[in-house]
Each structure stands twice: as structure tokens, then as C-alpha cells.
Amino acid sequence: MIKNSSHGGRRPKVDPSVNRYVVRFNAKENARFLAMFEQSEADNKAAFIKHFLFQKPFKVFYVDENTRIFIDRLSGFNALYRTIGVSYDNLVATLNQNFTEKKASAALEEIKKLMIRLISVSQDIAALAQKFDEEWSQKSR
Missing domain, CATH: 1.20.58 (Methane Monooxygenase Hydroxylase; Chain G, domain 1)
Known part of the structure; x- marks a missing residue:
């Protein structure tokens, strides 16, 4: 018998991000990281780290x-x-x-x-x- 597979849920991604890495910061490094993250106005921390690692430019806006x-x-x-x-x-x-x-x-x-x-x-x-x-x-x- 041929089974029709109609599983619910969303379709799988073409290129899923499955590789993960862990970085640990001390308090001082974490404060510096959070300050840089807030200045970049990135959507999330993962996107910010990716942009930073791969040297993609990000914008920093200062409100004077x-x-x-x-x-x-x-x-x-x-x-x-x-x-x-x-x-x-x-x-x-x-x-x-x-x-x-x-x-x-x-x-x-x-x-x-x-x-x-x-x-x-x-x-x-x-x-x-x-x-x-x-x-x-x-x-x-």
C-alpha cells in the first residue's frame, strides 16, 4: 500500500541553520557586547553576531x-x-x-x-x- 504522507506543520527550510556554537562572556564582556548590540539595532543577537563575524556592515544610530x-x-x-x-x-x-x-x-x-x-x-x-x-x-x- 502506498501511504500519502500529509504531515502537518511548516515546510522544511532549503538550507537550515543546524550548526550551533556557544560563546561565554564574563560580566564586563557581556556589558560591552550588549552595548554594541543595542547600538547596532539588529533584529536579534544571533543576526548581530553573524553580521559581526562575517564582516557584514551594520548601522549604528546615535540619537543626539x-x-x-x-x-x-x-x-x-x-x-x-x-x-x-x-x-x-x-x-x-x-x-x-x-x-x-x-x-x-x-x-x-x-x-x-x-x-x-x-x-x-x-x-x-x-x-x-x-x-x-x-x-x-x-x-x-
């Missing part, structure tokens, strides 16, 4: 707290810049629609104040970017 602070502050400046720009556009539209000459001159004064504020914010953005560039160039030396 100063960069995050810079980006947050720059985003805040950009939001303020947009808010001032929208206020400016609304004021000009209102001025064009239905203001008398006296009210228009008052509105122009308001526009002048907003433009001065906009220039100030632009200078703050440029100063922050300049400061960041100087600090970054000092760190990279």
Missing part, C-alpha cells in the same frame, strides 16, 4: 539630544512664522474688502508690526541654525 531640542525649537519657530503669515494674509484680505481710508491706515500699522515681528522670527530661526551649526562642527572635530 541636542539635535532633538534644536528640531523642536525650529518647529516652534516655523509654526510661529506660519501663524504670523496667516494673520498677515487675513489682515490684507480684510483691508482690501471693506475698510475706509482711516481704518486702512490703522490696519497698515498693524501690518507693519506683523512684518517687523516676522523679520524678528526669521532672524531667530537663522540665529538658532547658526548656533546649531557651530556646536555641531565643534562636536565633529
